[in-house]
Amino acid sequence: MREQDSDSTLTRRRMLQATGAAGAVGFAGCLSNVTDGGNGGGGNTLEVLHGWTGGDGQRAINALTEGFKEAHSDVDTDFRPIGGGGNTNLNTVVSNRLSQNDPPSSFAGWPGANLQKYDGVLGDLSDVWEEEGFTDSHLQEAVEACQYNDQYAAVPIGSHRLNCLFYNTSVVEDAGVDPDSMSSIDDLITAMDTVASETDATPMAQAMKAPWTTLQLFGVVLLGQEGYDSYMTFVDGEGGGDAVRSALETTSTILSNYISDDASQIGLTGANEMIMNGEAAFIHNGNWAAGAYRGNDLAYDEDWGFVPFPGTEGMYTFHLDSFIYPGNNPSPEATKTWMRYVGGTEAQVLFNTRKGSIPTRTDVPTDEFGPYLTETIDDFQNADQLPPTLAHGLAVSPNQLTNMKSAITENFTGPYDVEATATSLLDIAQQ
Template structure:
């Protein structure tokens, strides 16, 4: 059971929607103080920045009296941002709101008493009827909710260059039917003299690992990795790690020097056959004016069953922020129909709300909506839905040791099992 600090500030927060317009400044002159909101994210480049820009445009329309302060820190999946954020929270200098992944990632902040329960805001914004139950269940911690979701992403996607694949004699009319068939295609690409599978720095390698685990284990066994029902040192995990090892052997030698945009760009440029990345990558292909089914292909990494690798970007209400009314305004925009539509179209996501008009959504996005509604859900490791920050850090360190050759497969699996033991407490 997670112990939380009592929530003291939220009732006051909900009543301060007009505070900026009627509050007095410190001189008592009666002049309204400028309300601002520092929004701390890792949306600093590529389609992620385009998504933030789209949200800011809606925010400026909905809340013209609140100044937006961009606190973005570069680094895919928040790899750099989370370290800086934790330093600020410990120093008592929180931003008004910060991006987080909905799910287990929030446990660290909850246990430290660094974020507030925002359940009352879900009621005020009318979100309980607009957000599907399978998402609400993943937002809830001990019957409380600590973040407002802005979108939903699918993590276990493969992106491929149609030209590179066709040149290697790979039929792009249908995706491979199994992990072993996918590995056979990587071997064929290797023989054709191109990079078979592009990846980037450590977090993208963990992202690949989770997709392989989902495919090899299936939803029930994969989800059991996080509640103890599936053993990390078991034979099925060994089989998954063997396939992961084979895939890493077919990747680009400069992988540790790239973040996700650079790895995805190799496919766009025709320098690599495949890339495994979340569906925010779709925006990069579309910005390059490439057409799905003609210039590039997209499919979930094949495995035992159809699964939706789940993550959701969300925003929090930190304890002790200087402008809680600014945070409330941002959370209102993030959760609004207009905000979620703008973000989804720019970032390649699907909305957390079910009442957003999806007429403008692309073929890929329509498919993602169907998959989230129908397929088994597997929470992402690399993006904080399945694991706490500390547990993810341990997985990332073990993965880096393995992919750089500092440990063998048996040592890697042992390290992952140790991380699970510590992560689950």
């Protein structure tokens, strides 16, 4: 990927400001020794926990783990999927294991500000990063996000873009709607009105079984309607109340009028299936949705399409998946072998081509990624701004994210109390 000029680099690094924010959920003192080898040597089983239990995620992790086992057949492995929307159950299991001084070898998680919750129990992968040259072969944003307390605590596996609007091409064609013509959220609302009047499809598929999807929708509406500066003002805890209230009003309009009646019972996979089955016109989600389309043999620009969420053209809402390295590691040598593999070219192709994400390595050939992900890589290279994702641990601290999701649950799941939600979100962002 091309070298960024200094102004662009400074803009992109704003997404990592929250890494040093207050509000860590620390485990300091929980582990008696956070150096490697707490349970003795590298001959133990490599135990990796992750939350990918279905759809695109399951295909991606299966390809990744099978590739590792083929490349390192001498390593005894235990790859353990733990289901639950937005990594909720995975995070609980990991937290319990760490607090009981029983860390897994590694676990999937978000780096950046999210690493604060593991303060005191993270191991040091600096030797792996140096030996493998990862600081030069991975995106600078990913390199910085995987550092904590001046050490490397994780290895990135892929990057997701969050400001995506996907659509079923047959539904929008039947409605006479052109997604490429939408330049504002007002245009999107007009298009959804047309879908409602001209077809039997739901205008927008939305999962509301967990609060993070609603928080994510609010975040992209804030970006698209109020702009990058207003979004950063909010996530940086510097105010922006009028913009937040306006974005919540628009989000309330969408949720009150354009989603399915059973949205509160639907998870992310179910909502995305509405697009694949032609039951809905649009869905806002990260580009993991495209991994599901590809995994179900749906063709880009034939069965489904994509545009940046209206109003966010030129932006790439940035999110990272990684594997995190606990200290007091039960299998340090095997775990570092896993981390070397995760950061390598083969792993990044196996995982990201199926997950609907793009590699964090800058030297991965794009010929296996297909037109959509190749377009996404190009969009990243040429983005004007990289706002950090709100609902996935880069823009705010772990405590703030937990409290924001609680605010959504309490005040914004129908009926939609804009004022109470705005007050809560603003207070939390400024903590």
